[in-house]
Amino acid sequence: MIQQIAFVITLGIATFFIRKRVLRIRDNIRLGKQVAIDDRIGERFQNMLLVAFGQKKMFKKLIPAILHFFIYVGFLVINLEVLEFVVDGLLGTHRVFAPFLGSFYGILMNIFEFLAVAVLLACVFFLIRRNVLSIPRFHSAELTKWPLLDANLILITEIVLMTAILTMNASDQILQGRDEHYVATGNLFFSSFLIPLFENLSTGTLVFIERFAWWFHIIGILGFAVYVTYSKHLHIFLAFPNTYYGKLEAKGHINNMPVVTNEVKSMLGLSTEAPNPPAEPGRFGAKDINDLSWHNLMAAYSCTECGRCTAECPANLTGKKLSPRKIMMDTRDRMEEVGKSIESGGPGLNDGKSLLGDYITKEEINACTSCNACVEACPVLINPLEIILELRRYVSMEESGAPASWNSMYQNIETNFAPWKFSPSDRFNWAKEESNK
Amino acid sequence: MNIPTVADLAAKGQSPEVLFWVGCAGSYDDRYKRVTKAFVKIMNAVGTNFAVLGTEESCTGDPARRAGNEFLFQMQAMANIQVLNGYGIKKIVTACPHCFNTIKNEYPELGGNYEVIHHSTFLQQLINEGKIKLEGGGSFKGKKITYHDSCYLGRANNIYEAPRQVLEALDADLVEMKRCKTTGLCCGAGGAQMFKDAEKGKKEINIERAEEALHTGAKTIAVACPFCMTMMTDGVKNKEREADVSVKDLAELIAEAKGL
Known part of the structure; x- marks a missing residue:
């Protein structure tokens, strides 16, 4: 009974914190511009199924993809066991599903154990890969301090949680022969290897170990669920909507600005109706997070900082400051900063800071070649290029702060209709120069 | 080389099957002019019914849009679309992937709808059709x-x-x-x-x-x-x-x- 009360309290606390964070994240994303993404529903579902559910883009790197796939399937399947944990916790039962499922329960538990072992080994491999092997994308400038700690904490937590399951099952199996409260599960293959460690312990000690592991696992999972909302690990949920809302047009397409279209049309005398003045003046391009679309902001929360984008970025590869991953991390950090400020009654967006300037510099955005390598590389269809281009629009149109040579290029286009300083009347001269091959 | 302009054809009441969009580099850059000419020679050799805009062509606005100057991009785009639509152009081939991308993907939203192909695809089609052997x-x-x-x-x-x-x-x-x-x-x-x-x-x-x-x-x-x-x-x-x-x-x- 005490255990049941303790469980209800634990569950309540976890739910409270998760709910609070989920609402905060939702409100942070809503700081972004309202943009309707409601077209081509079939294609969007297909993308979500292939890319998020089916992990299609992960498989560009085979070995990490397989290991990641085990962790992913483990996450999906082992959560079924968590369901039993919750029912047991609330009703004070033990392995409540076992009598209903009969021998199938044992099979199911063996599958869970296989996945637990696979997750454990994959996480150990990932820890080694991240910390020992010198893979550049795990040692970039933006991947120090919290992001580095975050990545390792996730892996270590998963290892510890899986160890708890196996310990629990090992002690449980011994107890099955000693105490009828412990329902027979049949042989559990992987945890059987741990039995020699516990065999000689007294029944009382074993019950304690089993209970401890049970509580440790469920508190661990609930605690981890709260942690995830503060972590890059949020991709486990947001990858799904993010791929659903991902860009469907050709990657080379840049979003149109209808506000500008209206103005240009009226300047050229193309539109008969008076241009509707926009409800709020709004900025051209983006200076801060509220100038980006809500989908750009959701993408920032979906980023798990794997750095495949940065590893493919030609600017980053040649030592420029630009890192597409940092663009996403900065967007998220700025959202968190604004969100925290709003939560504590602070100035929020009007804190005198902005995404451009305080987080992302012009030097970074100017280095982008718009080659789409980052977009292509992202396993969850995040588009850092969209953010970069919105920031450039702000710099060019609101600040007139583009590099001097770009301003000359603009001037050339305006006066000569070509980005170089050539006379428009010479445009067709090539046809007269037949002889010089 | 036979390089008709759309204006010439229009004066005769004709219009080309395909417009060759030369692009700024293809028109002004000494090195890329050689590509322009090579492509024209191929089209001449296989008898493609094409024409160019000549001095009526103008930057698509691609670099302006990518650098962030959306106004300038749209000014260029609208002006080009007016010219292209004015001549009733249906199909465009270009040797510049940037012009290709802009006209194909970004002009439709501004009222310019054409079949746009890059010269690599155009050449591939000529080869597949047996016109280039x-x-x-x-x-x-x-x-x-x-x-x-x-x-x-x-x-x-x-x-x-x-x-x-x-x-x-x-x-x-x-x-x-x-x-x-x-x-x-x-x-x-x-x-x-x-x-x-x-x-x-x-x-x-x-x-x-x-x-x-x-x-x-x-x-x-x-x-x-x-x-x-x-x-x-x-x-x-x-x-x-x-x-x-x-x-x-x-x-x-x-x-x-x-x-x-």
């Missing part, structure tokens, strides 16, 4: 050629095979760089980089890419974009290999193999 592969037979993917053809528009099929028609030994197709490394001059110096770094992108291309051992680096042409040529010069390695456009390779 290269008996025995010509002078490139068995020679190592590597193809540098233009970002605005490849990732931007998923055109990876057409340029390669054109090269295969040469019966050349097509060798791929390690980073190719979807993971092809940019030459460094997209996104309006052509019009300013690179930011501070430890290397120029085009040198990184030229090294990779040279590493294949190919004596010809095939490109399909004016910016790639400039960047790869400069990269090869930087490595002091311009004497034995040449950077050439697909149209030039076909024209050369055909003796045009």
Whole structure:
């Protein structure tokens, strides 16, 4: 009974914190511009199924993809066991599903154990890969301090949680022969290897170990669920909507600005109706997070900082400051900063800071070649290029702060209709120069 | 060369089947003018019913949009669309992936709807239709050629095979760089980089890419974009290999193999 009360309290606390964070994240994303993404529903579902559910883009790197796939399937399947944990916790039962499922329960538990072992080994491999092997994308400038700690904490937590399951099952199996409260599960293959460690312990000690592991696992999972909302690990949920809302047009397409279209049309005398003045003046391009679309902001929360984008970025590869991953991390950090400020009654967006300037510099955005390598590389269809281009629009149109040579290029286009300083009347001269091959 | 303008044809009450959009580099850049001419020679040889806009052509606005000046982009786009729609243009071919991308993907929202194809696809179609025949592969037979993917053809528009099929028609030994197709490394001059110096770094992108291309051992680096042409040529010069390695456009390779 005490255990049941303790469980209800634990569950309540976890739910409270998760709910609070989920609402905060939702409100942070809503700081972004309202943009309707409601077209081509079939294609969007297909993308979500292939890319998020089916992990299609992960498989560009085979070995990490397989290991990641085990962790992913483990996450999906082992959560079924968590369901039993919750029912047991609330009703004070033990392995409540076992009598209903009969021998199938044992099979199911063996599958869970296989996945637990696979997750454990994959996480150990990932820890080694991240910390020992010198893979550049795990040692970039933006991947120090919290992001580095975050990545390792996730892996270590998963290892510890899986160890708890196996310990629990090992002690449980011994107890099955000693105490009828412990329902027979049949042989559990992987945890059987741990039995020699516990065999000689007294029944009382074993019950304690089993209970401890049970509580440790469920508190661990609930605690981890709260942690995830503060972590890059949020991709486990947001990858799904993010791929659903991902860009469907050709990657080379840049979003149109209808506000500008209206103005240009009226300047050229193309539109008969008076241009509707926009409800709020709004900025051209983006200076801060509220100038980006809500989908750009959701993408920032979906980023798990794997750095495949940065590893493919030609600017980053040649030592420029630009890192597409940092663009996403900065967007998220700025959202968190604004969100925290709003939560504590602070100035929020009007804190005198902005995404451009305080987080992302012009030097970074100017280095982008718009080659789409980052977009292509992202396993969850995040588009850092969209953010970069919105920031450039702000710099060019609101600040007139583009590099001097770009301003000359603009001037050339305006006066000569070509980005170089050539006379428009010479445009067709090539046809007269037949002889010089 | 026979290079009709749309205005000439219009005066005779005709219009071309396909408009050849030359682009600013194709019109003004000395190196890329040679590509323009090679492509015209091919079209002349196969009897394509085409015309150019001549002095009525104007920058698509691509570099302005990518650098962030949306006003200027849309001014250019609207003006071009007025001209194109005025002549009733239905189909456009261009040797510039940036012009291609902009007209194909970005003009429709502004009222310009055309069938737009890049010259690599156009050449591939001519080869498939048997209009360009290269008996025995010509002078490139068995020679190592590597193809540098233009970002605005490849990732931007998923055109990876057409340029390669054109090269295969040469019966050349097509060798791929390690980073190719979807993971092809940019030459460094997209996104309006052509019009300013690179930011501070430890290397120029085009040198990184030229090294990779040279590493294949190919004596010809095939490109399909004016910016790639400039960047790869400069990269090869930087490595002091311009004497034995040449950077050439697909149209030039076909024209050369055909003796045009």
